[in-house]
Each structure stands twice: as structure tokens, then as C-alpha cells.
Amino acid sequence: MLLASALLAGLASLVVAEPLLTAKALLDGSPALPLGLHRRLRIQEQVASKGAEGTGWPSSSEQLSFSSPDEGHDYPAHTFNQLVSHDPAVPPPQPNATFPQRYWFDASYYKQGGPVILLDGGETDGAGRIPFLRQGILRILSEATGGIGIILEHRYYGSSFPTTSLSTDDLRFLDTRQSLHDSAHFARTVELPGLAHLNLTAGGSTPWLYVGGSYAGAKAAFARKLHPDVFWGAIASSAVTTAIVDFWQYYEPIRASAPADCIERLAENTALIDSLLSLNSSLVTPSLKSFFGLSNVTADADFVNALALPLGSWQARNWDGTVGSSRFDAFCDALTGNTSSLSTPARPIDAALLEGLDGLALPKDPRKTLASMSTYAAYVKEHIAALCPPDELQDACFGTDEYSGDGLDEYEWKSWAWQFCSEWGYFIGAAPEGTPSLVSRLLTLEYTGKICGKAFPPGKLNTGVSSMPAVHKINQWGSFDLAHSRLAFVDGSEDPWLYATPHSPIAPNPHRKDTLRRPFKLIKGGVHHWDENGLPPGRKEPREIAKIHRAEVEFVQSWMREWRERGRWRWGVGTGAEDGEGREVARWQ
Template sequence: MSAGTSLCFDQLQDRWGETVQRTTPDPSLKKKPTSICIVGQSSWFLPYWKFDDLSGFYINKSSSITNLPKSISSNMVSKIYTGCAILAFFQCAFSHQLYPDGFGGKISRTTIPRRELALSKRDNIDPSLLYPTYNLSVPIDYFHNESRYEPHSNGTFPLRYWFDATYYKPGGPVIVLQSGETDATGRLPFLQNGLLHQLAVATNGIGVVLEHRYYGESIPTPDFSTKNLRFLTTEQALMDEVYFARNIVFPGLEDQNLTAPNVAYIGYGGSYAGAFNAFLRKLYPDTFWGTISSSGVVEAIYDYWTYFEPIRVFADQKCIKNTQLITNSMDNIVIGQENNTALIQELKTVWGLPNVTYSNDFMSVVMYGMWEWQSKNWDPAVEGTPYFDYYCGNVTSNKLLWPSLNTSTTEVQKLLTKGGYVSELSNLTIPYLNWIGWLTDYTSANFGDCSPSQDSCYSTHNLTYYAQDDSSQSWRLWPYQYCTEWGYLQNGASVPANQLPLLSRTIDLPYLSIICEASFNITTPPAVENINKHGGFNLSYPRLAYIDGEQDVWRPATPHASPFNTTAHNRTSSTSQPFILIEGAVHH
């Protein structure tokens, strides 16, 4: 693509949730630009961004980031680069295939159907009311030569999907968002006003949300017994999407052949679905013209203790230190003095968890704060949860935030002393008490009174629960996938001995594997080679884009894993193979 080829990203200022001041276009231009311009094949620098409102305004950017108007924050620049990369990745080259004469007015605001104006006024409407649900009948079993799927099935099942062809024009792509390990109705906001919507507008494409087999209502078997979950593998699910692309007839567009390879198909997904899309591009390049892997965990890892490493590096360091020291003091009791049942009971009682039977269950509850990092969101336009910030605010405060816990001061100091931290009493007593207060508030809000017992809320040792396998037991689905192929057991026990963990060392591989044996009778580590045979950290392919977050807890499983995983290596980003790490970003 030559310099100056046009790309349009409508209403970017609203999408990113940032306000920028109106600036004047470059006076040397004979006519004002109608879109974003890409400079050179290897650059993501964008000379002109279009920000549409009633009159339109422009931000002028030369080849250097230092020449950006002061009204644009560096955080927004990171977002802009990423948005551009996603669009430019396929649109730069794609434009010559679909629009030999260039995009020009084809994707300008004035050529978008009037229905967009109506849609824009319905941002707060439940998207399930805007998009009808459709189903495509797909095979249950694509691999009749593989013994792992015996007995084989010749049956089919309805795979759910939703689509929006509002902006479609002949020659536009079909952009498929793979919903991954969840009910796909939760992904419909992407189609309504999120990235899927933006890409469809920018390319005159069709946006599709496609449900993953076994999740939501795309269920191929009568129940979720271990025998009937044998078809829940990534390779079978990949073929569902390939089958969709090769066979779909969109309702209302029956007169058009919109199957691959007649039409370019673009895949998109985040996290597990991000890795899914990376595999999709490599394994089925004749079906999927390009894919975007966001936070894509392309390396399956059994012992995933490095999940907590980005938190350790990027979170508030006082919060990290206090968490490590207090956690270690408790480990020194429940592990180092495991036969002192009276002391362990005192520890559980001061935390308000006297009736949690197992120490690893107890410590797992105490650690809830660390898990909330993944729920943070780097984009101010998208609301994340505040729980991690609340947690850190508590364990770093020098003031007792829960006055009712003042009566527990003596007991907490005793436990710190027994845990080996008598020299830190002045520094850790208040954070310890505040952590207890935060956890009590958190568990009360999320679990209520835990009737009939605390074990009913917090125990991982309930074998009766694991025996349930009817089709309403959707909790079985992702555990089956990670027990069989993916791993990702996020534990504290494997943290190097010379480093204090953020998660209790009682949370070890055997503890996290209880669900595998009790639910599925799986007693061996997952076959991660089924996943990593596709290339793992080194997986690359033309028109496969990787977009990851610098502070993402899943970064150690993505191609951007360096320096958290020494077997991963950084790459140079290019137009054909974008490789972008967003500063300050977390998951997705």
C-alpha cells in the first residue's frame, strides 16, 4: 500500500472516551482528508485522524509523536495506535482487493445508511433486542479418524450466531468475533457499538458474533458428562468456525454468495478466543483471510505460576510488599506449623472463616483480592471493577479503616509474631486488619451468609458437587478444557523459593487439580502439546495480528511473554504482522 491510502475510523473520540480539542488540518492539503492515512509499510504513525461530530474536526500528526497537539494524551496515543493497527492490518492491503480505486467516499460518513443514525441512538438498549438469534446446523464430529473422539458421531447441532449487515456493501468482508468460553450473548455489545461495530463500519463489512460449541445454547450433547464432553476440544471448535465461513447463508442476503473464500473472512477474539484466532489463521489460511488475536494465550502452560508476575511488577509496590509479607506470615503458620491445629483455628477465626475446614480453601478465600487485577480496565470508556484498587487501598492505608476490628489488634499481632514477623508489627498490623475488613465486606457482598456452612461457599473438596453433569452445569466446560488441553493452573507453590509469592503456597497443583479428578476422572496433566504444536510463543503468519496488554496477567502466555517467560522473544511489528503491546493495558 502506498503512502496516503485512506482509512476511516468514525467517532473515535467517543469510542475511546477521551476529549480532544479541535485543531486545524494541514493547510498544505488541497482538500481536507476524509480518513486516516498510513505512512509507509512498516509504520503505524497516522498523519490524520478523523473525529466526526456534526461538523467534523481533525488532529494533525506528523511523522513524530512529539508533534502531536498537546490536547492528545500519551495514553490516548497508545489507544490510537492500537485502533489503527487493527484496522490497518487488514484494510491497508484489503483495500486494493475490494476497492481498486481506493476507499474514498465509500466509507465516509455521508455514505453510511441512515439506519446508523437510529442505531446510534440505541446505545443503551439491550443488544439482544436489536439482533435476532440465528442457528447454523454444524457437525458434532469433524475428525472421524481420531480415536480420542470414539465413539464417533454423525450428528449435527445448532450453532448460535448473530450478525449485523447494516453497513455491508458488495466487496466488504465478514468479520467474525469468536465468543470463546462463555455464553455469546455477553459479546453482543461488541456488535452494537464496540470494536466489531467499528470494523464493520470502516470496511463496509458484516459483523458476526459466533458462539463456541458447548457454551450458551450451542450444545451438541444431551448432558455434560465426561463421555459427552469428548467433543469439547479446540480443534473441533475451530472447524465449527471454518464450517460457518464456508457454508453460511445470511438471512436476508440469500441472493449473495458470502461464503469463504468468495468473500474475505476476518477473525477476531480475545484471551482463549484470541489464541483460537491465531490457530485459525495458521491452520485454515484459505478460509480466513486474516485474524486478530487480542490477549491471545497461544502457549498452553500447565504450571502457570507466572500469572501473578505482571501484578507483582506493575501494581502499587507498597500493596505488593504488604501482601507478600502478610501472606508469608500466614503460610508460616498453615504450612510451617501445620500440626498446630489450635493456632491455625485462631488464624481462621480472626479472618471470620472459622468453619472453613481445609487450610488451602481458607487461604484461597483470603487471596481473593489478587484475582481482581484481571477485572481492571485500561480504557476509561469501559468500566472495569474497582475491587483491586479497593483491596490495595486497604492494605496500604496507615489508618484503621474498619474501627470494629480494633479489638482484633492483639490477636493479629500474635499471629504476625507466630508467623515470623515480630519485627514488622508496627508496619503490618493496620494493613492486616484492613485486609480482614476488606475481605469480610467483599465476601458478604458476593456470597451472603453462606448457609448452611462456610464450606458450602468456599470448599473445593465437595465431591458431591463435582458429580453433577446435566446440561445446566456449565461450570464444567472450561475446567474440562483446561484439565484436558490448556492447563493454566495459577498457583503460589511454584513461585521460586527466593521470592515471596502473592498467592499462598498452599494453592498448589494438586489442590487446583481436584476438580479434574473429581469431575472428569482425569489424573494426569493436560496434553498441552495438543495446543503448543501450532507454534506456541513463536506462532506467526501473514495477516495475523497480535495485540496484547503490558500489564495483563495472561501476558506470560501470549507472544509478548518476554520478560516473564524467557522462551518468548519480542518481534518487530509490521503491516503484514502487527505485534503491538499496549502500555498500561490489562486483559483484552
């Protein structure tokens, strides 16, 4: 008992200090998923969360990913009987079969005529979005419009499963179009408990707005285009509207926005490590891996994949320090020689590595690069390698060859893996030759995409994934050019997903006109869907966040005025003409 108490106390204290790495950050930012490490981190976080329940400590997932340690007594979960399949080409096991899809709502700000604001839970447990209902974007907009906020959990995530396993056959009902139909069917038919007398369903007297961030942000944009009769407006935050197979650009916003000295050191270290590995030396390679505390990682690609894990902490940054991570700053400190993030001193470069440098093209400042490599290695040894306990094989923690498990409890990695393998791509690896790379060039498309064949073998009812994700299924809906009336895009200038959004530097028109009817907002210094979280009363938001929240209230209120005036106007159909604010040409009814 004392040992167990000490373990819980130790884990809880680690949470307070900020975890070295979270399971979610591992999913978000690693080029190839080391599944063994992900499972170990999830177990630790669950233990820490249980240990923190009686102490007031937040869980690690709450601290870093907006999630709530429980569903909250003020927002109980409800279920909606959702159709297993909306696609006749993929029939359900029985005609009109349904499954219980979870949702949460808050009607405390509702006033007659107010909208229903649906937030898509996206590729995570929907309960983790409750802070957006309690104090974030749903509360902000509901207060401003007299609306009702709803969180709808995505099929195959959290507790909303239409099948009993995640086998390849049972994943046949998981795709973006099915989930878009889920949202439309929910909006058209749901009766909110205690509010059935208000006739709140879409297509009637109540406007519905769709809100989402990241993948769910793309869905919000697609829903506005594909179901304009259901959703009066939509806010697409950090919306990845373009599916990209080889998404090496994930690292470009980091390369452009992180401290220049840190990025220069990282690029030089990465190139030098690649050069040392290319020697294929039985002396140099083991010495290099040992230097970083990863001596028992067999595959060179798995080794450099582990070195890339700290970069995922860039996406975990947030304007609110209680939900964001400062881990990237500590990583940069180590690269640039500030050892305050290390509890043990960096050791000198191994003699074998120095001998391996003979004949290699060295960086312009070898002394500085080698000093940086020493603190870089010390950081990885202390903060990454240490995540694998001494009694565990490092290949079991950092290997990327085993992706087994069909149980529903595997959804955290497997459901989204199915989606990116089948439709979205986003294999995050090295930059092409000629562009400085922050990660090893061993992180090829073949390496980062191998999870698809290993995790999803062909089934009897579902052939599995093809050799390349069918990104055309997503990009047919508009890609970079997607636009619609009452569709807002809100992105962050430093978001690693920027290059998949309409604000992408490679988009045909990344500087669209920003209007009330077609808002096009870029949060300066913002990262990933920074507009969706908010603060409880009494805390003041940073200027840029307060500014974007005011703008969102302004354009949503203007959309509501349009809704109220719609009976007085008949909007021109098919003319293509618009006024200076992006409004369609109209005439009196």
C-alpha cells in the same frame, strides 16, 4: 411481596455500587474454584438482573464482563447446523449428526467487496459479546471496511450444545481443534438470512477475518495458521497461544504493575499467614481464620484460597468504567491502611496470633505489617466472608472438594474446566521458592488441579482427563513463536495472562518487529483484551485505546488492499523470502 421487593431493591442497589465479587470474576481469578460460592453468586446476579429490568439498572454481569442483559432486539440470535464431530476418531452418535450453533450478525455497514469479520465467542455465552458488535471491535472494523460482523458462539457454551449433558462421556466432543473446525465449516457453508444472494462464504469472492480475545484470541491465531484458505487475516487479542500447566506467572504482571506499597504489604502478609499456619497450632490456626471472618473453613488451603479471591479483580479492570471494576483499588487501600473501603473499623490483632509470632521470622517492619493485616482481615471479612450467608456452612461456600453436576446449566464452570484439565492447564497458584508470592504456598499444583479428577470421572466412551493436561496438543501450533502473514497480536502490558502470550517476557522474542502485515502491538497499561470493546457515538476513548483502534483499522484496511490486488500478483510459495514489511516475495502473474 414487600419482603421480595425489598430484597430486589437491595440487590439492585448493590449492583449500582459494584458487586463485591461476580461469578465470572470468581471463575477468572480464583486459584481453585469454590463451586458453592460460584453458584450462589450466579443466583444473586440472575435475581438482580430480573429486578433491574424495569428500573434501568444494569445487571452485574453487564457491568463487569461486557455482557448484555438480553440478546438485544436489534441483533436476534440465529442458528447454524454445525457438525457434532469433525474428527473421525470421535464419531458422533449418528453419521453427520448436527446441533444448532448460535450466531449473531450485523450487515448494516456492508458494501460490495467488504469482508466478513468473525468474532469467536470463546468460553462464555455468545450473547455476552453483543456489545462488541454494537459498539466494539466488530462495529469499528465493519464501518472502516464495509464489512459484516458476526459473533459465533462456541460449542458447549451459551445455548450451543451437541449433547444433552456435561457428563464425561458427553464432553468428548469438546476440544480446541473441534471448535476450530466449527469456525472453518461455518465460514465455508453458512448462508446469512436475507444475504444468500451475495455469496459471502469463505473460499470465494469474500475475505473472512477472524477476531478473538484471550482463549478465543489464541483460536484466532491458530485458525489463521491452520485454515489459511478460509481466513484471510486474524486479530488475536490477549491471545494465550502457549498452554502452561503450572501458571503461577498469572500474578507476575500484578506484582510488577500494582502499587508497590500494596504489593509489598500483600507479600508480607501472605508469608506471615503461611508461617502462622505452619505452626499447626490448635490455638493459632482457629484464631487466624476467625480474624478473617472464615472461622468455619475447615481446610487451611481453602482458607488461603479465599484470601486470594480479591486478586481476581485485577483482571476485571477496564479503561471503560461502565464495564470495568475498581474493586482492586479498594483492596489495595485496605492493605495499605486506607480504611475508606471498609464500613466497620479493623479490629486489633488477636492475642493468640501475637503469641504465635514468637520464634517466627518477622517482616522487616513488623508494626506496619501487623497494621496491614488488620485492615486486610477486615476487608476479607466484609467483602469475601460476607458473601456466604450466616445460615450457610462456610465449607459449602468456600470448600473445593465438591464438583458435581452434569446439567447443561453447569457449563459456566464445567465446560472451561474440562478444557483446561484436558488441554490447556493454567492452574494458578503460588510462585516457586525464591520468588515473592502474592498467594499462599499452600496453593500448590496438586490443590489447584484437584478439580480435574473430581469433576471428570472416567466414562464408558471417554476415559476422562489424564494426570496432567496434554498441553502439547495446543503448543504444537506455535506457542510463543506463532507467527503468520496477516496475523496481528494485540496484548496489554498489565494483563495477568501476559506470560502465556507471544509478548510474554519469557518468550524467545517478545519484541518482534511490528509491521502492517504482521502487527505486534502492546497496549501500555492495558489489561485483558482491552481493544475489543468500544464506546457509543458521542463518547471519547482514552488516548491509548483510540491509538490501538486506529492502528487496527489501518492494518486491516491494508489487508483488504492486498485482497483486492491479489489477482494481479502471484505470491512466491516456499521461498521463505520476505521484504522489510514481512511481505512474501512476489512476482507478476
